[in-house]
Amino acid sequence: MSAAADARPPIRTRREGRVLVLVNDNPGKRNAISPGLYAALAEALEAARDDDAVGAVVLTGADRYFCSGGDLALLAKRRELSPAERREKLEGLHGLVRLMRGFPKPIVAAVEGGAAGAGFSLALACDLLVAARDAVFSVAYVKVGLTPDGGVTAFLAEALPRQLVTELALTGAPVGAERLHALGVVNRVTEPGAADDEALAWAERLADGPQRAAARIKALCHGAYQGEGLPAQLDREAESMVLSQADAESAEGIAAFFDKRKADFSALR
Structure with missing residues (x-):
């Protein structure tokens, strides 16, 4: 990876009226979790929480892909850390999830392409989830000998029976947006390429509310x-x-x- 890529900020932000759009920006790795992503998202949300000009938030990914989850090259190095240090690293994700769930304004996820592992967790941590029809989701951890984090099992259990949550977690099998929509996990399905626009339009309406x-x-x-x-x-x-x-x-x-x-x-x- 080039020095310029290393220097890339983990997120891009822009304002669309009263909506703050947060873009996970690591397209070279399908927006895998990059260093500083959790802190950058938390900082942006904390600022938006106290900004009366922001009424809602959209979370999306660059280049029509939401997030492929943890960067395995970085995760492999966690073996060198102590258990306490590994637990501290996890707090970046878990602290962000707590912040999102306690955030007083609506957060709408716009998922194009896919969301896997911690990317799936982040999508589910949002209040509402819009996905392109061809988007694919996966609780992918088991495929590399890891276990789920980021609250994904809790979020899925809010909508799905235990047997199905267990199947998704034990197999890591991909599941399409249309099936998750039928199961009540995804709120709205769009044509490919339209998830961002649909999420933004929804967020704009919510931002104008009480x-x-x-x-x-x-x-x-x-x-x-x-x-x-x-x-x-x-x-x-x-x-x-x-x-x-x-x-x-x-x-x-x-x-x-x-x-x-x-x-x-x-x-x-």
Whole structure:
């Protein structure tokens, strides 16, 4: 790899209105996890969290490929580290996943080509997933004698039965976007080359919505899968509704309903 390639920033960012687009940019390796990727994504999300001009995020990959997972040349060197050092390295991915799940604004994954290993984990860590019809996903770890990380087994278990999650993890077999869409893992399927545009259009609509209500909804949806049962979720829903009823966003939304007009939340951010 050239010095210029080594110096390439791990992500490219751009703004499309109120949407922040984050592009995993390592196309020479099908956007495999590059050094600094997790930190760069975390830094961008932390800045966007406090930026009222950002209402939603799209996560995608350069050159029509989402992410091929961990760079095996880098992972092979982990053998030289102590267990504690290997665990510390994993925190880059796991800390990013925690940040994404707690992020108050919608994150939409746009998957072209494919997502494997930790790339699949990152796609599933997003709130919504748009994929091209020919995109392929894989829990690929077992093929190189590794085990899943990044929360992929937890995310898949939210939608799939144990037997199917076990099959995907034990075989590492590729599964197409259309099958995952039928199973409820992928939200929307597009023609090849259209996933980015569809994800951006969806994110733009979400970014124009009530931001505080969206943050509460995200928290409720994630909390519903924590295994604490209906009583705990009822409490969370009640707390959220109490806050929402007093919020200026609901005042505008309800007024717009009665006025038969589109709600305008722009002045309430």
